[in-house]
Amino acid sequence: MSLLSVSDLTIRADEKILVDRLSFDLDEGERIGLIGESGSGKSLTTLAIMGLLPPGLTAEGSIVLDGTEIVGARERTLNRIRGRAAAPVFQEPRTALDPLMRVGAQIAEPLRLRGARGSALKRAVGDLLAQVALADENRISRAFPHE
Ligand SMILES: Nc1ncnc2c1ncn2[C@@H]1O[C@H](COP(=O)(O)OP(=O)(O)O)[C@@H](O)[C@H]1O
Ligand SMILES: [Mg+2]
Structure with a gap:
């Protein structure tokens, strides 16, 4: 099983689809770059992986990070992952x-x-x-x- 496995990730704001069934895997020692025009959903994808989507946005599908399902996980579970299996480096300090x-x-x-x-x-x-x-x-x- 991959260290990170994103399957059919869909992110919505109400009925509006912002990320549409995105899937990719990342294994230990690998890097991945998401390339797309501004507004195509790169930042929302990475926020979803950390369980940090802004209020009003929902994720469907599956994100398994280091063996833990992130979609629908509780804060307690997410806090065990954040800063350990995954940590964001935000774009704009x-x-x-x-x-x-x-x-x-x-x-x-x-x-x-x-x-x-x-x-x-x-x-x-x-x-x-x-x-x-x-x-x-x-x-x-x-x-x-x-x-
Ligand atoms: N909090 C939000 N509520 C509604 N729409 C949002 C919100 N945040 C981002 N979006 C929309 O989601 C889309 C993807 O945004 P984003 O992931 O920031 O794009 P990228 O990082 O690829 O430039 C954009 O159309 C943006 O307007
Ligand atoms: Mg961005």
Whole structure:
């Protein structure tokens, strides 16, 4: 079985079909690129794989990721997958990040959900900033995304 298996994925807004019976498989070590004109459904497809479709949009068909069915899954199930089997890199940091939340707190939130606390949490945030060459950890942690 593939690491990711999308079968007959259909995404709708009410009666309007935004993605029409899309199927593809992805195995370990493989990459896939979705190519299509603007508005053809690339972003909605990837959001559906994370179980992150915006309110009002529904997915039908099947998305099996690392052995778990995503379509119709509960938040608890999705939270076990997110950040582990799959993680999104959003296109536009100005809209993907919360503009009112400091950068360090935003990086810390998912780590805290995974159980990190106190000095270990602070160190993990600093390590992640260093990995992307944002080494001035104290200043950047306290900055807002627009800064
Ligand atoms: N929240 C939404 N409600 C209704 N339609 C949406 C919503 N989000 C996206 N769409 C529509 O779904 C289609 C696919 O969008 P999208 O996946 O963002 O395209 P792409 O990433 O390929 O440019 C577009 O026609 C877009 O207008
Ligand atoms: Mg897009």
